Amino acid sequence: MEGRCFVIGACQVMKRSDFPEDYASRIEAGPDEWMMHGRSVIVGPLGDVLAGPLVDEEGTLTADVDVDDIIGAKLDFDPVGHYSRPDIFSLRVDEAEKAPVVAGSKPTKPAGGEISVEEAA
Template identity: 40%
Template sequence: MPLARYALYTQNIDIYVAPTWDCGDTWQATMQHVAREGGYWVIDCATALEASDIPTDIPYFDKLFPNKDEWINPGDVVIYKPFGGICAGPMRREKGFLTAEINVEEARASRRKFDASGHYACPDVFSLSVDRQMKPPVAFFD
């Protein structure tokens, strides 16, 4: 969702939190790219879930989860520095709290190298309008 990210970049955020179900190398590469492109800290808090975490009284539990030791989602919680380096993690196939001390000034300094919504945005050529008014999730027209 590059336009949604761009709308965030223009607000000069310093920390981006991504609660998600996504995991794996491809997703981590995406989060690393977002940290680099946006020049902010990225906290990717994925869900670590094992079959043993699922209540056994759900219908078809044994068919759905024949291996009780199976990881349904490995988690891959990670914290990326502004401009894309790993600060902490990833936590793969483990449960717990990933912590790190971060300095928001690093985010602001990284945007001096590459500012996706500043000097690099070419506002003389491109523009993005964001309407913040509440809208219904569905509009029906005849």
């Protein structure tokens, strides 16, 4: 719903018999039991299910869609404009190389000279 777009979730279905006999699975299942259940679905921009979910069966889902539904859905919620507040939010990307792991318990100053909460206390 956040993106106000159509979503197609295409998921596979498989029975135990679809796998080789020597396949080591942590799922205990008889040859005709489903190991992957599918749940394929088509969802509209407001979260309404248009087709599916298709569970424990092979098949094809179809839905008639009207792309103008996206325009209407975005009238009440605009994720780009809604969060676009340069007066209070900003994004800064620090491209300086850093070590992924630092040993020790002494706090360090981040690049740019900001003081961590631990140092301020």
